[in-house]
Amino acid sequence: MTVTLSVEPTASAPALFLRPWQTEDVVALVTAHRDPLLRRWLTTSLVGDAEAHRWIDDQIEGWATGLRLSFAVLECGDKGPGHPVGHIVVKATDPNEAAAAVGYWTSAEVRGRGIASRALEVVSRWALGSQRIMPLARLDLLHAVDNHASCHVAEKCRYVLRSVLPARPPAFPCKGHLHVRMNSDM
Ligand SMILES: CC(C)(COP(=O)(O)OP(=O)(O)OC[C@H]1O[C@@H](n2cnc3c(N)ncnc32)[C@H](O)[C@@H]1OP(=O)(O)O)[C@@H](O)C(=O)NCCC(=O)NCCS
Numbered sequence: 240m241t242v243t244l245s246v247e248p249t250a251s252a253p254a255l256f257l258r259p260w261q262t263e264d265v266v267a268l269v270t271a272h273r274d275p276l277l278r279r280w281l282t283t284s285l286v287g288d289a290e291a292h293r294w295i296d297d298q299i300e301g302w303a304t305g306l307r308l309s310f311a312v313l314e315c316g317d318k319g320p321g322h323p324v325g326h327i328v329v330k331a332t333d334p335n336e337a338a339a340a341v342g343y344w345t346s347a348e349v350r351g352r353g354i355a356s357r358a359l360e361v362v363s364r365w366a367l368g369s370q371r372i373m374p375l376a377r378l379d380l381l382h383a384v385d386n387h388a389s390c391h392v393a394e395k396c397r398y399v400l401r402s403v404l405p406a407r408p409p410a411f412p413c414k415g416h417l418h419v420r421m422n423s424d425m
Contacts, residue, residue: 242302242372244310244365246357255358256320257310257327260298264311265291267322267346274347280386281344282410298328305372306331312358314349324349327362329373337376339366343392350388356395363396367422380418383411393418 246255260268265288271277272285285291301307312325325345332340341363345355366375380398382389393400398418406413 242308242310242365242370244361246361248315249353249357252352252354252357254315255354255361256313256315257358257361258313259302260295260309260311260323260326262292262295264295264323267324268294271324271344271346276347277344280383280389301330302372308366308373310358310362312345312354314354325354325358327358329362329366329375329378331373332379337374338379339373339375339377340379340381341366343389355392359392359396363398363420367420376422378420380420381415382418384414384416390416390418396420397424399424
């Protein structure tokens with residue numbers, strides 16, 4: 240079963256289409272990962288086609304195991320969805336608490352159009368809703384305190400700031416924000 244999600248257009252932004260990553264997305268993925276902001280804030284930076292292929296294989300495997308549910312985000316034009324311009328992932332963290340963590344990025348050329356917040360909203364509703372692939376009661380969202388754009392996306396999508404986490408170098412060199420959204424908040 241392939242899960243796809245849609246977001247209606249707004250007065251100023253086109254509709255969005257979300258679907259699992261596919262092998263054909265390698266070029267868009269490598270291009271997006273050339274952006275210094277992506278390299279700064281993501282723990283995984285992809286360089287070259289081989290790494291991108293492996294990453295896409297991991298996303299496909301994630302759907303097969305039900306432990307990593309990720310979506311490529313595409314803007315829709317007159318001819319339908321274009322190439323991927325963003326990514327949203329729901330990663331299983333604690334099955335005993337029915338908890339998962341979300342992650343996201345958008346390509347440099349499309350930022351500020353509400354893509355991350357609109358895509359995260361639809362994925363959060365879906366993940367905390369009636370889907371049975373990874374039944375969830377809670378979604379966690381972690382970002383570095385200096386990542387103000389990410390904090391804004393979290394707040395727009397009603398992820399409540401729960402705590403400030405200490406730095407844990409080398410992986411997390413600065414403090415973090417933990418935001419949480421519960422299925423009871425739907
Ligand atoms: C964070 C990120 C995904 C936001 O993507 P986006 O598509 O531009 O997000 P949106 O257009 O939905 O914008 C979200 C809000 O953040 C605001 N914003 C953008 N940059 C900001 C900044 N530097 N400081 C404060 N707010 C900012 C926008 O104005 C917008 O608010 P508004 O709609 O009220 O105007 C994007 O900047 C990104 O890919 N960053 C690199 C990867 C990353 O940091 N991922 C998250 C890791 S936790």
